[in-house]
Amino acid sequence: MERVVAIILIICLNSCQKDEYFGPVYPSNSDEVSITPGNLIYIGCEGNFQFNNASLSVFNLEDETIQNDIYKRTNNKQLGDVLQSIIHHGDSLFLVINNSGLIRILNDSTFEELAIIEGFNSPRHMLMLNDKKALVSDFGGGALSVVDLVSNSITNQIQAPEWTERMVLIDDMIYISNMKDSSILIIDALSFEKIDEIQLSIEPSYLFSLDHKLVIAGNAKKGAKLISFVKSGALETLAEFNNRISGSALYDSVGYFLLNNTVKMINLRSQNEGQFSHTAQTPYSLYVDESGIYISDVIDYLSRGKVLRYDASSQLIQELETGLIPQVILR
Structure with missing residues (x-):
């Protein structure tokens, strides 16, 4: 699948207490699902393309245990073919299963399946517009899907470039990655009419909102860039x-x-910079919150992967064994 797209500023985050690294954390071999209530980190594992072996792992910050294959062990069936992305909204998890062409909705603590949204071509990412409506990007279908979250069905399709990826909502405008043409598509969040399209010199793999501005990170023909865009x-x-x-x-x-051996960081307000070295063999994705810096390592794409957890002072705390190709990490 597409892989195109970190020293925290110590002065900003040194209030976090440094923990000693105590080695890898291995999951329980039991088939029984037992998740202690608490703060959970969800890890979506892509699995291998056309092998129907995507999976969901859950790391509990309270007792520092990880459990794998949560969906299968809870629902007695396979999750699907290539878990592309996850949205945590309210008390539900929305798992976008790319090559299966569907979105599974799970309870965020019991992991029981609540509903399935079907009818997608090759869904990529989901953007919540409100409690009743969402937008889903797509690869190869030439359309964005509008989803009714009450009926859990596709209600409209919006003509779009062949390959759309991440999306962000800023002040009633939706900014969408157009990966094929290296541009940002801008549409009105109410009417879904196209407002503009901005050509870039990078693949717009990662989109963020900061101070009502769009921040874009992505790879160029050589290296990578971080770009900001204003209205x-x-x-x-x-x-x-x-x-x-x-x-x-x-x-x-x-x-x-x-990057391959390091995580670089830039404070986008002060412009202060820093970096630290990581030990991932094949770094694949990144997630950061107050609990740490998480780096997924897919090893060789065929073995069980790992997630490396670093603290605020860039010290390795834990290695978490996961399913195949850990990719999306979120709280």
Whole structure:
């Protein structure tokens, strides 16, 4: 699947207490699902294309245990073919299963399946517009799907470029990655009419909202760039990297960028920078929140992967064994 697209500023985050690394955390071999209530980190594992072996892992921050294959063990069936992305909305998880052409809705603590939204071509990412409506991007179908969250069905299709990816809502306008043409499509969030399309010099793999501005991170022909865009149409290059990035995240105004051996960080307000080295063999994605910096390692794409958890001072705390090709990480 597409892989085109971090020293926290210690001064900003050094209030977090440093934990000692105590080795890898292995999941229980039991088939019984037992999740202790608490703060959970959800890890979506793509699985291998056309092997129907995508899976969901759950890491509990309270007792620091991880459980794999949660969906299958709870619902007695396979999750599907290629888990592309996950949205956590209210008390539900929306799992976008790319090659299966559907979205599974799960309870966020019991993991029981609540509903299935079907009829997609090759869904990629989901954007919640409100409690009743969402937008889903797509690969190869040339359309964005409008989803009714009450009936859990597709109610409308909007003509769009062949390959759309991530989306972000800023002030009643939706910004959408057009991967094929390296541009940003802008549509009205109410009418879904096209407002504009902005051509870029990078693949717009990661989109963020900061101070009512769109921030875009992605790879160029050589290296990678971080760009900001404002409503006036002005583009500003905030940073350039000599190497390509395989993941990016924004947390507390700090941008994180995953490279082969390092995570680079830039405070997008102060412009202070930093970096630290990581030990992932094949870094694949990145997630950051107050509980740590999480880097997924897909190893060789055939073995069970790992998620490396670093603390605020960039020290490795834990290695979490997951399913195949851990990709999406969220709270």
